[in-house]
Amino acid sequence: MANPDFRRLWTAGFISETGDWIFMIAMPVFVYQLTGSVTATATNFILELLPGLLLSPVAGVLADRWDRRRLMIGVSLLQVLVLLPLLAVDGPGQLYLVNLVTCAQAALTTIFQPAKYALLPSVVAPEDVAAANGLASLNGNLARLLGASCGGFVVGGMGLPGVLVLDAASFLLAVALLARPFGATQTAVVREPVWRAWVAGLKEIRNQRGLRLMVLPVGLIGLAQGLFAVLFVVFVTEQLGGGEGETGLLRGVQAIGGMVGGALIGTLARRTDPGRLLGWALLVFSATTALAWNSAYVTTAIWFQAALFAVLGAPGIGVFAGRMAIVQLHTSDATRGRVLASFQSVFDGFTALGMALAGALAGMLGLPFALDVQAALLGVAGLLALWHFRPGTRTAEPDTGTATDTGAASTARAPERAPSPTP
Structure with missing residues (x-):
């Protein structure tokens, strides 16, 4: 800031x-x-x-x-x-x-x-x-x-x-x-037709190993999000015996944890690289989500559930920050907009798939097991992130001039500036 x-x-x-x-x-x-x-x-x-x-x-x-x-x-x-x-x-x-x-x-x-x-x-x-x-x-x-x-x-x-x-x-x-203009501008501006420019963004994902490795974790996160969106309503209604008010409350309090997580993420991000931030945030998110789903066996008190769902917002911010940083730092400035949009399409597509599968999954496996599957998908995505972006692993292609490890910067490098004081 x-x-x-x-x-x-x-x-x-x-x-x-x-x-x-x-x-x-x-x-x-x-x-x-x-x-x-x-x-x-x-x-x-x-x-x-x-x-x-x-x-x-x-x-x-x-x-x-x-x-x-x-x-x-x-x-x-x-x-x-x-x-x-x-x-x-x-x-x-x-x-x-x-x-x-x-x-x-x-x-x-x-x-x-x-x-x-x-x-x-x-x-x-x-x-x-x-x-x-x-x-x-x-x-x-x-x-x-x-x-x-x-x-x-x-x-x-x-x-x-x-x-x-x-x-x-x-x-x-x-x-x-x-x-007022910013101190830095784009390094290049694309001039190709829209469809060719979009394909060039997809090629960037194919050619950059760090980006390729992110496709599956992003898809799993989207799939889990889609399952959550549908199963959450059923969970509040059937497991907690709540209604519209309780549903709105439990969704709303997640913003509290999100604000706390956003305030703390600067400190965490300075102590670890984006890959580890994403992986550990996903594992914490998975564990907290599983705790929220299964705590209904112990208590259905709304105040207790509200506390758990408020906590959920914090690792959610870590997931977002880590995911975005990995994609941004492994993409050249000239194609960054298209690559980010393509990953958003992957996320949205798998979210829609999760929504479509939620009812069938709950009907086939039962609601409690379907909820645990949703939490497990986040955990698998976290393990993949920790494995793919572990320290010392090369995640950028050598001939592109981009990052050679998970902690390095890509060609999307900001202009040199004097270091600012650490808060």
Whole structure:
């Protein structure tokens, strides 16, 4: 945080994500108020998710094709303009406008995120990349708490105009923070057609051993996440005897652990390399998740479960920070946006697969065993990370000029700068 470029990038991301959460929570509430239809509300939720699945490869190409800072500014300004059609909404007859704006905002958010994470390694020193990712994830949790909490209240107390004003203000503040150039820029800008540029990103993954080794762990993490998303609701309902309130509480308290983990990740990241950070965070995540699932045999008290699920947020930040740092440091600056987007597609695809398999797995094996399988997948991913990225193991191809071991920097090296004081 002593780095002024990172501080501006971090703050801009926090403000922008807060606006995103206000919008994401407020729109389905507004749709239900407008229509009274559960189906219409569910449709609005789905439209928030689809662009992320469909546009990730294109978003990665854009993050490498254009200057990332300017891309983030352009996206933020477009997010303001896209809100304007909502001013014409005065009844259920304009529901299509609400859905179009929701879809457009989600698409723009999908473009913003790869640009932010592709830019991050250029503004911090290589040894600070994991810590920077942890702090970026921390601001995601802060934005989720603030934005999600405000979204429902704003649409209830101030109506749709209040949502528009707050959301637009968040994007304009982000633009103001990004207006001044950073000390570092992209080393190259891709000019190929979109499909060729996307294929070049896939080739980078194929050619870099460190990236190849990350595909399976990322897939397993996504699979576990998909199983969790579905089985968690069943667990709260059947094992704990809870309802909507308890489900929301246990999901929400994870942000508390996430904030603690984000605050501590800088210290941890300075003492270990990203591979070990990822591996041990996954093992702790796996053990804590298994404890939460199986503690229901001892007690179903919500306060006890809330404490366990709050703890879960901390290793989750370590998993995110380690995973992102490994990919960022094993990727050249010129292809980083596409590689990050491709890994996000792997994660999203396996998450969707986990969601699809959750019901069949629980029906075939029973809920308790299915929950333990979910925790075990995290443990296997952790063991793979510790094995693949163990100290002294070469994880980059010698002829690329990138890192030769898990603790070294790749060609995505930040410019030389005077060392900052250690907090």
